[in-house]
Amino acid sequence: MFKQSLLQRLLLSDTGSKIFTAIIVVMTVVVPALNLFVPEDSIFYISTYTMTLLGKYLCFALLALSVDLVWGYLGILSLGHGAFFALGGYAMGMYLMRQIGDRGVYGNPLLPDFMVFLNWEQLPWYWYGFDMFPFALLMIFFAPGLLAFVFGWLAFRSRVTGVYLSIITQAMTYALMLAFFQNNFGFGGNNGLTDFKDLLGFNLQDDSTRAGLFIASAISLILGYAVCKFITQSRLGSIAMAIRDSESRVRFMGYRDEHIKLFVFVISAVLAGIAGALYVPQVGIINPSEFAPIRSIELVIWVAIGGRGTLYGAVLGAFVVNYTKTFFTAFAPEAWLFILGSIFVFVTIFMPKGLVGLYDQFRNRRPFKTRQGQAAKS
Amino acid sequence: MSPQDSILYLNNVSVSFDGFKAINELSLYIDKNELRCIIGPNGAGKTTMMDIITGKTRPDEGEVYFGDHVDLTKLDEAEIANLGIGRKFQKPTVFENHTVFENLSLALEGSRNVFENLFYKYNQEKLDKIEESLEIIGLTAEKDRHAGELSHGQKQWLEIGMLITQNPQVLLVDEPVAGMTHQESERTAELLTTLAEKHSVVVVEHDMEFVRSIAKRVTVLHQGHVLAEGSMESIQNNKKVIEVYLGD
Numbered sequence: 001m002f003k004q005s006l007l008q009r010l011l012l013s014d015t016g017s018k019i020f021t022a023i024i025v026v027m028t029v030v031v032p033a034l035n036l037f038v039p040e041d042s043i044f045y046i047s048t049y050t051m052t053l054l055g056k057y058l059c060f061a062l063l064a065l066s067v068d069l070v071w072g073y074l075g076i077l078s079l080g081h082g083a084f085f086a087l088g089g090y091a092m093g094m095y096l097m098r099q100i101g102d103r104g105v106y107g108n109p110l111l112p113d114f115m116v117f118l119n120w121e122q123l124p125w126y127w128y129g130f131d132m133f134p135f136a137l138l139m140i141f142f143a144p145g146l147l148a149f150v151f152g153w154l155a156f157r158s159r160v161t162g163v164y165l166s167i168i169t170q171a172m173t174y175a176l177m178l179a180f181f182q183n184n185f186g187f188g189g190n191n192g193l194t195d196f197k198d199l200l201g202f203n204l205q206d207d208s209t210r211a212g213l214f215i216a217s218a219i220s221l222i223l224g225y226a227v228c229k230f231i232t233q234s235r236l237g238s239i240a241m242a243i244r245d246s247e248s249r250v251r252f253m254g255y256r257d258e259h260i261k262l263f264v265f266v267i268s269a270v271l272a273g274i275a276g277a278l279y280v281p282q283v284g285i286i287n288p289s290e291f292a293p294i295r296s297i298e299l300v301i302w303v304a305i306g307g308r309g310t311l312y313g314a315v316l317g318a319f320v321v322n323y324t325k326t327f328f329t330a331f332a333p334e335a336w337l338f339i340l341g342s343i344f345v346f347v348t349i350f351m352p353k354g355l356v357g358l359y360d361q362f363r364n365r366r367p368f369k370t371r372q373g374q375a376a377k378s
Numbered sequence: 379m380s381p382q383d384s385i386l387y388l389n390n391v392s393v394s395f396d397g398f399k400a401i402n403e404l405s406l407y408i409d410k411n412e413l414r415c416i417i418g419p420n421g422a423g424k425t426t427m428m429d430i431i432t433g434k435t436r437p438d439e440g441e442v443y444f445g446d447h448v449d450l451t452k453l454d455e456a457e458i459a460n461l462g463i464g465r466k467f468q469k470p471t472v473f474e475n476h477t478v479f480e481n482l483s484l485a486l487e488g489s490r491n492v493f494e495n496l497f498y499k500y501n502q503e504k505l506d507k508i509e510e511s512l513e514i515i516g517l518t519a520e521k522d523r524h525a526g527e528l529s530h531g532q533k534q535w536l537e538i539g540m541l542i543t544q545n546p547q548v549l550l551v552d553e554p555v556a557g558m559t560h561q562e563s564e565r566t567a568e569l570l571t572t573l574a575e576k577h578s579v580v581v582v583e584h585d586m587e588f589v590r591s592i593a594k595r596v597t598v599l600h601q602g603h604v605l606a607e608g609s610m611e612s613i614q615n616n617k618k619v620i621e622v623y624l625g626d
Binding site: 230231234235236238239241242245246248249250251252253254255256257259260263 | 432434454455456459460464465467471473474475476480483484485489490491492495496497498540544
């Protein structure tokens, strides 16, 4: 039972992780059950809309986790993590497009609708293999991972750090957005990929499929959390934090900081890609706006609001901000960005450790004096 | 002294920043298991010299060799550190958010690649090594405290402790007693003297009293150049040295 005990050790290592694990495990069981087995007129019934919304939040939480891994533990403020999320999403979207087959508007058995519309004769080579789920799954891991590897290898080797690195991550996602907007790039241009029918043979409109996706998202979040915990609790995590705090010192101890950064960055990108792949079938569309720089900046705000460098703080931040967003965009959509900005400023000034830091902040307020008193006595 | 016996060998090294010659035709040889002190006024090029040896700065001209045939000018910081050259910085740079134990553990020799560290396990030998250096630097009681909570002197010792667990052949120590009390300086002097039994130690220091207490051989740098070299006594009586440094 070594594996189980490892997982338990990772998920139950501190209070925050215990609360996180408990809530997500309960959600995994209760939400789909209340959707599928409770009659619609019961007050306990959870609508498919709500379940899908929560499923989206779970994907966002996994995405926030990936940002926290590089920002909170490695000190890399990535303002381009949306790109990895979107690439994972596109890989899933391509599989879903191929699954449509001849049920599209134009009824072409091989070519997706947008290609028929553009008068394309044949499938571009990079669409080959996406009719097979295992291949698509591989690409969900591989595409974001490869981008992160190439980008990280070039950036870390040249010792680009700090705000300069943040700026080029922005440029990266912006460049990808422009490329994906092009019709002849082969990914549906402006409209992206949509009109999905089924996944692994299950109709995407069915409640049971939605419940399955919800459960898959929750399990991915828990496993992603365990992976992040494993890395951050290992000696590698300790080195990563040392790099965050004093990079050149780590180098003078003989560590190849660029290799360590590259490894963590690639893992983080893969996690973001998985989040994107789970997100796309739940919202039913992926388009280039996911690459927009503003989206990536929002992710960082989720993590900052929740509390950086704790992992569970990132999850909390993703839920809180996105719930607030859903709430406000329903009746004051134009005010949302102002509200988000205000929350961000408020949190940065008054809650430097985010929402999860509040507990410590209040607990330490009064004992601070007594602790100083003790220090003086000793 | 012949270059063959030396562990560190700098020959005619020059480097300039924006036209200012920080190091000017500097030649320096450090022997195995030698404790060498390097003194000199501000701007004499002491820290730049360390930067050159550890690969942070590339010299414009000259040779820098480690042992007989390793050309340090071709290597980067991590490679040089792994060859066995450790460095303590002027400002104590310990990892403040890590515990004292973790600081020493990170420096521990061996295991420098990604996957070794991802699946790293402590064994008794490694733990003993860390305990041993905790004892040497006198921080056993503080081992689980965050390094950021330590006093200035303790941080300096912790950084020396990190050099001990890293176990390099050459230790470059930049101003180890800056900001220390008299007693702390004495402890540090003892520490460095003990270290010099097994390692070559190069100490850059301003504090003349401290240098007097540990030095066997002293090199005086002035304007990026070696002004004089010899025992502390001969240095103290050297007219040129008195003029530029000791005199004031």
